[in-house]
Structure formats: structure tokens, C-alpha cells
Amino acid sequence: GEDVEQSLFLSVREGDSSVINCTYTDSSSTYLYWYKQEPGAGLQLLTYIFSNMDMKQDQRLTVLLNKKDKHLSLRIADTQTGDSAIYFCAEISAGRDDKIIFGKGTRLHILP
Amino acid sequence: DARVTQTPRHKVTEMGQEVTMRCQPILGHNTVFWYRQTMMQGLELLAYFRNRAPLDDSGMPKDRFSAEMPDATLATLKIQPSEPRDSAVYFCASGPGQGKTEAFFGQGTRLTVV
Numbered sequence: 001g002e003d004v005e006q007s008l009f010l011s012v013r014e015g016d017s018s019v020i021n022c023t024y025t026d027s028s029s030t031y032l033y034w035y036k037q038e039p040g041a042g043l044q045l046l047t048y049i050f051s052n053m054d055m056k057q058d059q060r061l062t063v064l065l066n067k068k069d070k071h072l073s074l075r076i077a078d079t080q081t082g083d084s085a086i087y088f089c090a091e092i093s094a095g096r097d098d099k100i101i102f103g104k105g106t107r108l109h110i111l112p
Numbered sequence: 113d114a115r116v117t118q119t120p121r122h123k124v125t126e127m128g129q130e131v132t133m134r135c136q137p138i139l140g141h142n143t144v145f146w147y148r149q150t151m152m153q154g155l156e157l158l159a160y161f162r163n164r165a166p167l168d169d170s171g172m173p174k175d176r177f178s179a180e181m182p183d184a185t186l187a188t189l190k191i192q193p194s195e196p197r198d199s200a201v202y203f204c205a206s207g208p209g210q211g212k213t214e215a216f217f218g219q220g221t222r223l224t225v226v
Contacts, residue, residue, distance in 0.1 A: 008154060033214070035217075041219065041220075042116075042203055042205075042217030042218055042219050042220055043155075043203070043205070043215075043217040044217070045214050045215075048214070088155060090215075097162050097167050098142075098143050098162060098207065098209040099143075099160050099162075099167065099168060100145070100207070100215050101157075102147070102155050102157065103154075103155075104153065104154025104155050104156075105149075105154045105155050
């Protein structure tokens with residue numbers, strides 16, 4: 001069945017770049033998403049990329065998609081303490097009745 | 113300001129009791145998801161509804177969990193009987209469907225079973 005995998009934890013020094021990686025199994029994915037969850041809150045959409053793109057940049061965020069390897073990454077430049085959160089990779093595929101598949105989430109910890 | 117509303121926000125109950133969590137999806141959304149989040153397992157999909165029909169509940173322990181949508185404005189998740197291992201944060205999310213669809217999440221229900 002469909003699956004989205006990501007590591008559970010990542011530690012990065014403040015000011016460095018954070019790179020959160022994700023792999024997925026469904027080759028017919030149409031949209032891929034990154035969600036952010038701050039402490040005590042629900043998940044909120046951070047950014048998304050259409051499957052026919054290979055890169056999307058939005059201020060400090062860069063999303064890279066390697067469709068051949070089914071690999072998605074989120075790069076956060078100049079990581080700040082406010083970036084400390086759980087980041088979820090997710091994807092949706094046409095013909096799957098609008099069901100979004102989420103990864104388990106990567107907890108980003110910022111070191112001073 | 114459209115949002116997904118979940119009640120209660122917090123619930124503490126004794127083992128063996130029935131727990132009912134409620135979710136009001138955003139008006140007009142036709143997809144509803146129930147997720148469970150724990151530190152050890154991360155986010156897990158429990159159930160998925162589209163146009164009020166349950167399309168996927170494979171992630172849900174069938175012997176004690178049940179999910180329903182009695183109408184388009186209410187989704188419920190019940191646990192009977194509850195067990196300590198059910199302690200988690202339960203999220204409801206809804207989406208407009210139609211292909212490209214963002215899921216909008218509620219604030220979650222933090223359940224503690226003692």
C-alpha cells in the first residue's frame with residue numbers, strides 16, 4: 001500500500017540549514033506537502049509542490065522533489081529557534097479518493 | 113474564520129470507560145480524517161471518510177474503536193472500552209476533496225486513560 005517515510009528526529013544548530021528528508025512509495029502522487037506542527041497545536045500546511053516540478057522556493061524554505069527516486073526534501077535556511085516543531089511530509093494521488101498519506105513526522109530540535 | 117473544531121480538548125478517563133471524541137469539519141468539506149499522535153509512533157491514520165462514507169479504517173483497532181459521520185457536520189470517534197495505551201492526541205482533519213486538497217487540522221483532543 002501507499003507509504004511515506006521520514007526520520008523521527010533531527011537536531012540542527014541555530015543559524016545552520018536544516019534538511020528534512022522524506023521518501024514515498026506511490027509513483028502516481030500528484031501533490032506533495034510539508035506540514036508544520038508547533039507545540040500544542042494541530043498541523044498547518046507549510047508549503048506544497050506539484051509532482052511535475054522539481055524545486056520550489058519560498059523565502060527560507062526550499063522544497064526539492066526527485067520523482068525518479070520518490071524523494072522529497074525540505075530545506076530551511078538560517079534555522080531559527082522558532083523553527084523548532086514537528087514537520088510532516090504528505091502526498092496525495094489521483095484516483096485514491098482524495099486520501100492524503102502523511103509520514104509520522106520529523107521533530108526538529110534547534111541547538112543554541 | 114473557517115476551522116475544524118474538536119471537542120473536548122482534553123479528556124482524562126479511567127480504564128474501561130467509553131470515550132467519545134467529536135469533530136466538526138469545515139462547512140463544505142467532503143473528506144474527513146482521524147489521526148492519532150504519540151511520541152513513539154508519530155502520526156497514525158485511524159479512519160478516512162469521503163462524502164460521509166468510510167473508505168479506510170484499516171489503521172483502527174476494530175474491537176474497541178469506531179468512527180462515524182452521522183451527518184456532514186459531525187464526525188465521531190469512540191473508544192469502548194478505553195485502555196491506557198490509547199492515551200494520545202487525536203486529530204481530526206477535513207479537506208475539500210477534488211484532487212488537489214489541503215487537509216485542515218483541528219487542535220486535537222488530548223486523551224489520558226488512567
